[in-house]
Amino acid sequence: MVAMGLLLIPLRRIYRGLVWLANSPMQLILAYSLLIVVCGALYHYFERSASLGDSVWWAIVTASTVGYGDISPKTWEGRVLAGLLISVMVLVVIPLITAHFASRLIVDTDAFRHEEQEELKNNLRRVRVLLEELAEREGITGEDTAVPPSAPSDR
Numbered sequence: 001m002v003a004m005g006l007l008l009i010p011l012r013r014i015y016r017g018l019v020w021l022a023n024s025p026m027q028l029i030l031a032y033s034l035l036i037v038v039c040g041a042l043y044h045y046f047e048r049s050a051s052l053g054d055s056v057w058w059a060i061v062t063a064s065t066v067g068y069g070d071i072s073p074k075t076w077e078g079r080v081l082a083g084l085l086i087s088v089m090v091l092v093v094i095p096l097i098t099a100h101f102a103s104r105l106i107v108d109t110d111a112f113r114h115e116e117q118e119e120l121k122n123n124l125r126r127v128r129v130l131l132e133e134l135a136e137r138e139g140i141t142g143e144d145t146a147v148p149p150s151a152p153s154d155r
Contacts, residue, residue, distance in 0.1 A: 022096045036060055039085050046077040063089045
């Protein structure tokens with residue numbers, strides 16, 4: 001069981017990182033830009049014939065899954081990089097962007113904020129105390145009281 005917990009730690013951190021990215025458009029744009037620059041630099045390193053500008057252009061075209069075909073990797077390292085870039089974009093970045101926009105579209109403007117919920121709960125607690133005091137003064141017992149029901153009188 002301890003080993004399983006240790007194995008799940010990296011997955012939990014990855015999940016938290018993805019949630020952190022999804023909740024901030026600026027961080028998501030920064031992460032996307034960083035991904036493009038890093039992949040462009042790696043492509044330039046793997047494909048010696050490509051200039052740095054062409055390599056960044058390749059990363060943008062590949063990440064957007066357009067793939068014009070004007071620049072394509074010739075080395076196995078470049079091809080692996082292309083597969084990883086496309087996979088990360090399709091499986092992580094695009095869903096994060098979609099989720100962010102979808103969550104903004106379905107915001108319930110009638111929903112209570114946390115502070116309002118806490119105020120309502122406190123008000124309900126005060127009302128309950130007042131009702132219990134009033135019921136005690138009047139000799140009224142509620143259905144949810146701990147007093148056991150009386151036995152039927154016909155026995």
